[in-house]
Amino acid sequence: MTSSTSVREKPAHPGEPDLPEAPAPAGDPFDKDDLPAPPGATRTLLLSLLAPLRGRVVLATVLLLVQQAVVQAGPLLVAYAIDRGVPAVRAGDHGPLIAVGIGYLLCAALSGGLQYAFIVASARVNQDVLLDLRGRIFRHAQALSVDFHERYTSGRLISRSTTDVESLRELLSEGLQELITVLLSFLYISVMLLWLDLGLGAVAVASFVPLYLLVRLYQRRAGALFRDRSTAIAAVIVKFAETMNGIRPVRAFRRERANDAEFAVLNSRHERTNGSAMLEMARYVIGSRLVANIAVAGIVLWGAYRVADGGLALGVLAAAVLYLRRLYDPIDRLGMFLNSYQSAAASLEKIAGLLAQTPTVPEPPAAVTRPLPALESAHPGREVRFDGVRFAYRTGGEVLPRFDLTLPAGQTVAVVGSTGAGKSTLAKLLARFYDPTEGSVLLDGVDLRELSGAELRRGVVMVTQEAFLFSGTVAENIAIGRPDATREDIEHAAKAIGAHDFIMSLPDGYDTDVRKRGGRISAGQRQLVAFARALLADPAVLILDEATSSLDIPGERAVQRAMHTVLRGRTAVVIAHRLSTVEIADRVLVMEHGRVVEDGAPAELVAGSGSFADLHRAWRDSVVS
Ligand SMILES: Nc1ncnc2c1ncn2[C@@H]1O[C@H](COP(=O)(O)OP(=O)(O)OP(=O)(O)O)[C@@H](O)[C@H]1O
Known part of the structure; x- marks a missing residue:
């Protein structure tokens, strides 16, 4: 495995800078401690508090x-x-x-x-x-x-x-x-x-x-x-x-x-x-x-x-x-x-x-929201389309120069590529953490910008690397996926993911507080909880930023099995860091400088002579050695 491949060790803890920040343009207000308040904003704020x-x-x-x-x-x-x-x-x-x-x-x-x-x-x-x-x-x-x-x-x-x-x-x-x-x-x-x-x-x-x-x-x-x-x-x-x-x-x-x-x-x-x-x-x-x-x-x-x-x-x-x-x-x-x-x-x-800061990704007013069409099959997957998308971060150059991509409903796509190629950016656009500078991202033909917040969350869920756990019990952490879930639903999801046994071995089972003594949960177990949460949320599209921190072999297997379960039937985009993940994908996209340079079934690309074949060989060698 070469150091320039996607198999990069990412910092697995919140708060760490995970990417080199592009230099901010001169005079960027974010460089200063305080953002400038518009004239009269302080008085207006005080009056609105007192009114x-x-x-x-x-x-x-x-x-x-x-x-x-x-x-x-x-x-x-x-x-x-x-x-x-x-x-x-x-x-x-x-x-x-x-x-x-x-x-x-x-x-x-x-x-x-x-x-x-x-x-x-x-x-x-x-x-x-x-x-x-x-x-x-x-x-x-x-x-x-x-x-x-x-x-x-x-x-x-x-x-x-x-x-x-x-x-x-x-x-x-x-x-x-x-x-x-x-x-x-x-x-x-x-x-x-x-x-x-x-x-x-x-x-x-x-x-x-x-x-x-x-x-x-x-x-x-x-x-x-x-x-x-x-x-x-x-x-x-x-x-x-x-x-x-x-x-x-x-x-x-x-x-x-x-x-x-x-x-x-x-x-x-x-x-x-x-x-x-x-x-x-x-x-x-x-x-x-x-x-x-x-x-x-x-x-x-x-x-x-x-x-x-x-x-x-x-x-x-x-x-x-x-x-x-x-x-x-x-x-x-x-x-x-x-x-x-x-x-x-x-x-x-x-x-x-x-x-005075306004959201750069605003929720649409109720009058312009569009519902997603009813699902035709029993599976929750929906079609995803990037239509003429261009994207630049506010503080940097263009990361995605015109991007067109269609992911049919239910397809599992592994995205690989060198570091900084734009994989996470693609995922963030699909989760609507950002809006494209030009073009649109569509879910079953509906622009993400036209979906209400609730509909978007039902449509797309992103599971990030750090598999963040909030303070509270294990059950509450799983229920974040669906707040109205019953204990039965929660246990059902945990069982399907294969998390039930380890949860039951915790001091208070599902009621164990994850931040208290005895409630310490390993990296692999955290990922299982995050998968159970995603399974309960049951989104049409699941984005997975696969964790790079290595697990022991049984832990790795458990996570792989859980991933299989949670991806089944949905449209899935996995930023893949593991060979085993790439192999379960229906399709692999190799990205370079914001473009897809190879696109095909894993076996097809492995047999070819492109960069994915090289990458795959390097992976295989690293696994064998
Ligand atoms: N918040 C941000 N602000 C400015 N530039 C950013 C931001 N996030 C990413 N970038 C830049 O966008 C480019 C693509 O980054 P992205 O995170 O999508 O790459 P990646 O393929 O996911 O890389 P990695 O595998 O290292 O996570 C990089 O040049 C990066 O520096």
């Missing part, structure tokens, strides 16, 4: 408005107590001071009650928004075409639905309430100060100008830093997920040290971006405190002179100072709220970019 909760958002806002108004009554009561209550007590009248005390208590109780109601209302809004967003990301990512998933790593998807959703949670549950509270108190306090004393109020309001400029500067500089930070943490997650997914080749090729070094670079990049963001925040905090302290000092000094002159009541100055403390105290925290706002905005933009 169903409109009532609760309004209720929470009203509660906060009233609560803040009640809270700001405190200093006014203090001013009243000093300027009216104290002179009244001196005159023997305790009424005004008692009224102030009761008023203060009432305000505290009311403000506490309102705050409680606000927290309950806003927590519900937050939970619903996050629930909705996580669901949308999952549903959307799952609905996107294979093309998308081959380019956007699972690590990036994990980062979108964890770190990015988490930063929105932080904003909603902590930052936003504080931010609104601060802005509201700015408004209320300015009005109060201006009403108490125009001069003092004007100085306080004038201090907003440098504060505003500081905030703007901070926002501009921190915005870029937060985007960098979020990209850096995503890179850390991607590296982590990729390494753990590919742990077997990592061990096999002793990649640990190189990986450690790469991870350390990404990790320290994240730390650096984090450090820069913190430094920027420290600059903002110090700057804003300086402005606040200068303003307070100025107001106290000027106010004290005016009290001494008799131009200002002492109570008014006391209330003004209390208001100023309330005004400037949360300014440090304003930086933090802006932090969470900035990082949530950066995250939301990335999520909006992901949600």
